[in-house]
Amino acid sequence: MEQKSFLGLSKNVRSLGWVSFFNDIASEMIYPLLPLFLNTVLGAGVVFIGVIEGIAESVSSFLKLFSGWVSDRFQKR
DSSP, rough: OOOOGGOOOOOHHHHHHHHHHHHHHHHHHHHTTTHHHHHSSOOOOOHHHHOOOHHHHHHHHHHHHHHHHHHHHHHHO
């Protein structure tokens, strides 16, 4: 059995926590740069970039609503 150390968490749990933390930081750094990349490198217009961003936010909102409904429907409390 693994020994618990810092805050009662095993080394594997702490390692996965740090990996998740740095993955979140990396993905959040990409979002502000994506419109600039689409415009300068790919030559996309501002309307197209706006549509892409709007679709991304709409899908995100829909998936949050859907996953909340699924969670409420199938989990016992």
